[in-house]
Amino acid sequence: MSEWAGVSEFVAVAETESFTAAGKRLGISTAQVSRQVSALESRLAAKLLYRTTRKVSLTDAGRTYYQHCRQVLDGLSEAERAVTNLQDTPRGQLRVTAPVTFGERTLAPLVNDFALRYPELEVQLVLTNQRLDLVEEGMDLAIRLGKLEDSSMMARRLASRQxxxxxxxxxxxxxxxxxxxxxxxxxxxxxxxxxxxxxxxxxxxxxxxxxxxxxxxxxxxxxxxxxxxxxxxxxxxxxxxxxxxxxxxxxxxxxxSEQGEGVWALYPHNRHLSPKVRLLVDYLVESMGTLHMDSLQPQMKNPRANIP
Missing domain, CATH: 3.40.190.10 (Periplasmic binding protein-like II)
Incomplete structure (x- = not known):
């Protein structure tokens, strides 16, 4: 049995003073609430609630346990809010690499504008014509130009160059x-x-x-x-x-002349696309021009471009 089993049910009963009201709050049956709380008491080897036909109240052990459980549940709620806020407002470090000239003339001004929009974000832009290993170098995103080769990378087309x-x-x-x-x-x-x-x-x-x-x-x-x-x-x-x-x-x-070559955003396929990376990619798509490929999909890396 999970060490968390019955905790939410117990807290709901303690706060509503009713198994029926606790079930309504949690969206489960009264019988299920009763089973979970009884199992919790058995596991703790302690009586947590006094049950009568009129009222449910906390024992001394139940009052102590409730206070600790309430703090834990409040902490979980705060953690969820923190994650939600992180998704809404990017913060932390964002590492991006791109070719030098394209980075200086086109990408850097856009990244700078993005950093102004999200002041809690710490941006590191590495401009190099060497194709860095994203995983080894700890890069969140790479901008590549030209034709791409099959690889384990995911790619999204940002725009075209001619x-x-x-x-x-x-x-x-x-x-x-x-x-x-x-x-x-x-x-x-x-x-x-x-x-x-x-x-x-x-x-x-x-x-x-x-x-x-x-x-x-x-x-x-x-x-x-x-x-x-x-x-x-x-x-x-x-x-x-x-x-x-x-x-x-x-x-x-x-x-x-060939049709416009792709300007690509690449990231490892086995790495979750964090909200800050997704927001930057969306911003680059919006700023650079019309997106030719609407979804993230397995693509390629290491474009064979004459000049970075």
Whole structure:
């Protein structure tokens, strides 16, 4: 028998001075209340209640036991309220990791706004292009970009990003604008961490190997190289959109661009999605754009993106 069996029934009887009223309060039968209290007395080897046809009252032992049980039940109620309040108002530590540039330009301002909304939350944002092990590093959430691989992670799509192949007007004036993927062989391609670029041709994804005399794992460095006319670069929109708008860079091969790649929120599938994480993910979905996948589902991790 559980050590808690009969306690709620006993307290209800002590406070209502009636087995019938206690049953109504608890939503159970009078007989069940009586059985539970009798079993409790047998287990304690003590008489807790005086029973007469007119009245139920506490014995000395019952009065002492009631006082302790009331404190315990009050503590449980307080614990439930604390959990409920925690769900309504996030507090405690929230650890998030994301790629550096996307984190600096897009994620950090949103996380900062989220922290302002919930002042009892302690946020640690770790920006790194290394893909940290969420469990080993104690991360609550990771933001990943691009295509994802099968894994034990859960993922929710937050938004999309678009890749652009672009170059300066001076470069295109000197070397011409490519109109097909085969023409890339004749161009200086500014290579990132991967030696291929991603396209969509006739509805199929296609990786095209590229080469050039400049390679760098920094998106900003490749953007600068493209601005200075050193070649073509394939870069996410958050690197180049302002330069495309100003005309300092020109987007090419747009008809072969893949549809927007995913921006993902990942967390371990075996970890309960806490209210603070769920609220942050919902906030990011709302702030970043239209959600393409409405539910949390088994997905993938470790996106193979050219530039973080």
């Amino acid at each position: 890749l652009h192949v672009c170059a300066s007007p001076a470069y295109l004036a000197a070397y011409g604008e490519p109109h097909s993927l085969t023409e890339l062989e004749r161009h200086q391609c500014l290579v990132g961490t991967m030696d291929y670029w991603r396209f969509s041709e006739e509805g199929r994804s296609r990786n095209v190997r590229v080469k050039g005399r400049l390679r760098c794992n920094s998106g900003w460095a490749l953007t600068d190289a493209a601005l200075k006319g050193l070649g073509l670069a394939q870069l996410p929109d958050y690197y180049v959109q302002e330069f495309l708008a100003s005309g300092q860079l020109v987007s090419v091969l747009d008809h072969l």
